Amino acid sequence: MIHELKQLSFETFFDAAVDALLLIDDSSQIVQVNPMAQAIFGYSKDELEGKNIEFLIVPRYRKQYHHYRELFLNTPLKHPISAGNGFAVQDRNRKEILLDTGFSPIKLKQKLYVLITFSVASRRIEAEEALRASEERLRLAKQAAGLGIFDYDFKHNIVYWDEQMSMLWGKRASKTVSYDEFIARIHPEDRVSRQSAINRAMDPNSSGEFEVEYRVVNSVNGITRWIAARGRVYFENNQPYRLIGVTRDITDQKNLQKRLQVQRNETENIFKQQVASLTASAIAHELNQPLAAISAYSEVALHELHNKVPNSNDLKRALDGCVSQAQRAGRSLHELMAFLQKGKLITERSNLNELINDALSIVNFDNYGEFDPVLNLQPDLPDVQCNRNQVQKVLVNLFRNAIEAMHAIESPTLTITTAMHITMDTRMALVTVQDNGSGFDTLIAERIFEPFFTTKPTGIGMGLPISRALIEINGGQLWVNCNTQAGTKFHFTLPFTL
Numbered sequence: 226m227i228h229e230l231k232q233l234s235f236e237t238f239f240d241a242a243v244d245a246l247l248l249i250d251d252s253s254q255i256v257q258v259n260p261m262a263q264a265i266f267g268y269s270k271d272e273l274e275g276k277n278i279e280f281l282i283v284p285r286y287r288k289q290y291h292h293y294r295e296l297f298l299n300t301p302l303k304h305p306i307s308a309g310n311g312f313a314v315q316d317r318n319r320k321e322i323l324l325d326t327g328f329s330p331i332k333l334k335q336k337l338y339v340l341i342t343f344s345v346a347s348r349r350i351e352a353e354e355a356l357r358a359s360e361e362r363l364r365l366a367k368q369a370a371g372l373g374i375f376d377y378d379f380k381h382n383i384v385y386w387d388e389q390m391s392m393l394w395g396k397r398a399s400k401t402v403s404y405d406e407f408i409a410r411i412h413p414e415d416r417v418s419r420q421s422a423i424n425r426a427m428d429p430n431s432s433g434e435f436e437v438e439y440r441v442v443n444s445v446n447g448i449t450r451w452i453a454a455r456g457r458v459y460f461e462n463n464q465p466y467r468l469i470g471v472t473r474d475i476t477d478q479k480n481l482q483k484r485l486q487v488q489r490n491e492t493e494n495i496f497k498q499q500v501a502s503l504t505a506s507a508i509a510h511e512l513n514q515p516l517a518a519i520s521a522y523s524e525v526a527l528h529e530l531h532n533k534v535p536n537s538n539d540l541k542r543a544l545d546g547c548v549s550q551a552q553r554a555g556r557s558l559h560e561l562m563a564f565l566q567k568g569k570l571i572t573e574r575s576n577l578n579e580l581i582n583d584a585l586s587i588v589n590f591d592n593y594g595e596f597d598p599v600l601n602l603q604p605d606l607p608d609v610q611c612n613r614n615q616v617q618k619v620l621v622n623l624f625r626n627a628i629e630a631m632h633a634i635e636s637p638t639l640t641i642t643t644a645m646h647i648t649m650d651t652r653m654a655l656v657t658v659q660d661n662g663s664g665f666d667t668l669i670a671e672r673i674f675e676p677f678f679t680t681k682p683t684g685i686g687m688g689l690p691i692s693r694a695l696i697e698i699n700g701g702q703l704w705v706n707c708n709t710q711a712g713t714k715f716h717f718t719l720p721f722t723l
């Protein structure tokens with residue numbers, strides 16, 4: 226020991242102590258008290274020294290004090306400061322204070338002194354209270370988030386878990402479970418994927434992160450629940466030694482996902498069925514007319530053959546008709562397939578007025594009915610950029626509908642106009658197909674572009690939806706104005722060639 230320190234008095238040491246100290250003799254007289262103890266009791270040194278310690282003890286605890294004192298004096302052993310040795314004392318203002326106390330016997334010239342070391346237990350209680358509160362908060366948060374906690378000790382092959390998890394596995398309130406038992410409740414189909422997630426996390430070159438979803442079959446009720454587990458493997462000298470993590474019950478989420486998947490599949494099936502039926506209808510729409518024409522031409526040819534001397538010119542015309550209608554059907558099918566398969570749209574610079582005249586020739590050739598064509602075609606209209614066959618198809622369809630709508634009219638007139646359509650930000654070619662036929666009311670107007678909507682006994686109701694789709698893929702718009710008194714006006718636009 227440093228020589229100077231030897232000179233220090235007992236009193237100096239006593240007063241310098243951080244803990245509260247009190248020295249009493251075997252008759253409970255206070256011999257010495259340090260400043261920390263004085264501060265706790267609120268008395269000065271002079272007020273305490275020489276007094277019997279009993280006056281500091283809360284009256285109802287004095288009996289208990291006598292009992293302890295007796296025990297201690299009989300076997301004077303050291304008792305370290307601890308919560309077990311609680312004493313209730315009172316300070317100058319008679320405020321009760323709970324002390325954690327330690328006792329050390331000191332023998333001096335046949336006399337026994339007791340050094341009492343103490344601290345205010347309420348501080349400890351506050352700390353314990355704070356810990357309990359934070360644990361309670363953690364418990365509530367875990368509960369609210371539906372989280373379970375696990376700690377897998379690789380060395381002892383044991384899993385520490387909380388109540389939340391043990392309940393899921395079907396083991397009530399056990400704090401640990403052997404790893405084998407833990408694994409036994411995991412759904413056999415999920416064990417491999419779970420194990421490989423652990424293996425990946427146990428690789429010292431990995432981040433140690435563990436994340437996997439698996440099913441657990443409860444050992445008590447046999448119910449299967451989905452678990453999402455996340456955690457981290459801890460390493461010591463590059464050796465994995467524990468995996469700590471949380472689990473979350475995701476059964477509801479999984480069930481919802483499954484229901485949504487079933488719904489998605491159903492919707493997809495319905496959609497596929499609709500596409501199939503739309504495709505079939507579109508094919509029927511395209512083939513109806515040429516087939517009817519081929520049948521008519523064939524009948525003419527057969528009729529001719531039945532004659533004793535068949536007229537070879539008539540026969541040739543009928544057969545030519547068959548050939549051209551069959552070719553038209555083939556072309557239509559080809560284009561339809563290209564359109565349905567969303568193949569690349571092939572467009573070309575086209576003169577719209579020419580396209581209109583061609584479509585009129587087809588309509589006349591097909592003989593849909595009588596009408597007077599009135600052409601208001603703008604001669605200097607710039608060329609449009611479009612797929613000629615598709616636009617021709619639209620025109621034929623609009624002309625045919627118009628002719629059919631005028632079949633009961635005395636002077637059926639089909640007026641076709643082309644013009645420049647200028648809006649705020651676009652310049653396009655505009656085609657108007659006007660008839661003076663039956664027209665239709667607003668209820669029908671709302672539905673004419675719906676697939677399968679038809680008012681005709683042998684109609685299919687696909688002409689207008691297909692026409693609108695064709696104009697749109699060519700960069701234009703198709704719409705209708707209808708007046709039941711004055712027939713119908715269909716309009717469509719197409720972009721000019723740049």
Ligand code: ADP
Nearest residue numbers: 626627630673679680681684685686687688689
């Ligand atoms: P479909 O001709 O097979 O009925 P569309 O889609 O071409 O199929 O036409 C749908 C319906 O729109 C027709 O059944 C008819 O009621 C109505 N419609 C189309 N064009 C005209 C028109 N110019 N005048 C009156 N009604 C029309």
